[in-house]
Amino acid sequence: xxxxxxxxxxxxxxxxxxxxxxxxxxxxxxxxxxxxxxxxxxxxxxxxxxxxxxxxxxxxxxxxxxxxxxxxxxxxxxxxxxxxxxxxxxxxxxxxxxxxxxxxxxxxxxxxxxxxxxxxxxxxxxxxxxxxxxxxxxxxxxxxxxxxxxxxxxxxxxxxxxxxxxxxxxxxxxxxxxxxxxxxxxxxxxxxxxxxxxxxxxxxxxxxxxxxxxxxxxxxxxxxxxxxxxxxxxxxxxxxxxxxxxxxxxxxxxxxxxxxxxxxxxxxxxxxxxxxxxxxxxxxxxxxxxxxxxxxxxxxxxxxxxxxxxxxxxxxxxxxxxxxxxxxxxxxxxxxxxxxxxxxxxxxxxxxxxxxxxxxxxxxxxxxxxxxxxxxxxxxxxxxxxxxxxxxxxxxxxxx
Numbered sequence: 001x002x003x004x005x006x007x008x009x010x011x012x013x014x015x016x017x018x019x020x021x022x023x024x025x026x027x028x029x030x031x032x033x034x035x036x037x038x039x040x041x042x043x044x045x046x047x048x049x050x051x052x053x054x055x056x057x058x059x060x061x062x063x064x065x066x067x068x069x070x071x072x073x074x075x076x077x078x079x080x081x082x083x084x085x086x087x088x089x090x091x092x093x094x095x096x097x098x099x100x101x102x103x104x105x106x107x108x109x110x111x112x113x114x115x116x117x118x119x120x121x122x123x124x125x126x127x128x129x130x131x132x133x134x135x136x137x138x139x140x141x142x143x144x145x146x147x148x149x150x151x152x153x154x155x156x157x158x159x160x161x162x163x164x165x166x167x168x169x170x171x172x173x174x175x176x177x178x179x180x181x182x183x184x185x186x187x188x189x190x191x192x193x194x195x196x197x198x199x200x201x202x203x204x205x206x207x208x209x210x211x212x213x214x215x216x217x218x219x220x221x222x223x224x225x226x227x228x229x230x231x232x233x234x235x236x237x238x239x240x241x242x243x244x245x246x247x248x249x250x251x252x253x254x255x256x257x258x259x260x261x262x263x264x265x266x267x268x269x270x271x272x273x274x275x276x277x278x279x280x281x282x283x284x285x286x287x288x289x290x291x292x293x294x295x296x297x298x299x300x301x302x303x304x305x306x307x308x309x310x311x312x313x314x315x316x317x318x319x320x321x322x323x324x325x326x327x328x329x330x331x332x333x334x335x336x337x338x339x340x341x342x343x344x345x346x347x348x349x350x351x352x353x354x355x356x357x358x359x360x361x362x363x364x365x366x367x368x369x370x371x372x373x374x375x376x377x378x379x380x381x382x383x384x385x386x387x388x389x390x391x392x393x394x395x396x397x398x399x400x
Contacts, residue, residue: 050077058177062087062142062150071095074174078166080154085142085174087150088112100137100155107139108151115141115148117168119159138164140171144178206259206296207236213265228265231258239289246390249316249325250282252291256314259292263299270309271299281316284323285390287359293352294327294382302331302380310379323388328381333374343370353382360384 053073056066067085072095075083082096084104092101092108103120110118117140136159142150152171156163210232217225235258238251253275260273273295295312303310310330317324343357357370364387371383 050074055177058174058181061178061181062093063089063091068093068095074152074170075154078154078163078170080156080163080167082155084108084153084155085150086139086153088148096155103137103155104153107137107153111139111141111151112148115143117141117164117171119164121159138167140168142171142174142178144175149175149178206262209266210235210262213262217265224265228262231261234258235262239292245288246285247288248282249277249284249286249291249323252286252289253277253282253314256292256295259295267299267303267309271303272309272311274311274313276313276315278317281318281323281325284316284318284386284388286323286325286384286386287356287363290356290360290384290386291325291327293356294384297353297382298327298329298331298380302329302333305332318388319385321388322385325384325386326381327384328379330379333376333378333380335376336372336374339372339374356384360386 050073053069058067058070061067062085071083071085071093074085075095080096082094082100084092084094084096084100086092086104086108090105090108092104094101094104107118107120110120117138119136119138121136136157137153137155138159139151139153141148142152152167152174154163154167154170210228214225214228214232217228235255238255238258260271264271291314295314298312303312313326313328315324315326315328343354353370353372360368360370368385371385372380373383374380
């Protein structure tokens, strides 16, 4: 092949390759544009992402350690040159120019004094008042619990009406996040109070009976008495531990074993307990002391009134996204109307059952309330359902 012909062929091939690459690149860009969505879609996603990040950092309160990170997200959300979150006590978290802190305090003081939004332009500042950077500012109150808890102050070269309105909306959104944080704290405190009440009610009835049973074996069967003392120590150590509000089903079952051994010391052959536990459910995270009170309720109110005692069957298995745990006894049972009443009353009967029901409602919602099937003379079945995935309720996994 002659030189000119060869050179022409190479040039043609090069042009073809470039055209092909251009078409591929154009196709990928077009596909990427479709995958990312329109400019409006991308703006919406960015807004939601920033709001989500700020919400996480605000849940600890305006004086929390993460409020500075919240200020950064809020500044990006508003497109402000700088943004400050100022508490009612005067603490300032500022993202942007640090020289604007005096201005942020001054604007916040005026908002705190009036409870209203305040706009300040550079025309109203004199040289002594202004910080190193001169900027307009708008401050809006963050209200929580009926009081102004703080102020959001946004800075820009020129504060225009859209920024004024947007800062007011962001401050209201911050107010909602603080209210949600306080609600979550209240729910947590209530759940902990319920747990303390449950621990308190264990001691008077059970401890007296357990110690009485141990004492009865000291002279007749010292070895049995020693084993019961160890069971009693294991049970009380678990029940009064200070390590979190959640545990695994495996740990709770070990405590139930100690409890049953102590009750068998009283009941003898009148008490039988059967376990039907799917191995995969042993690592399920459950509220601390949520199954043991159901077993105790079955013993005290189901089997103890019967002269011949009876049997308790504890089952656990995974059902889709939930783990279902049941405690069933063949005891005296009760009227379903009485069950509905006792779950809402404040009486001293069935306090463990009522306490567990309230706690699971608080933690997982009303659709996770205890399901109780019973009738006079037909025994009682209590069904507890907990989510299999609980990333916020992590605990140490322990399997026997």
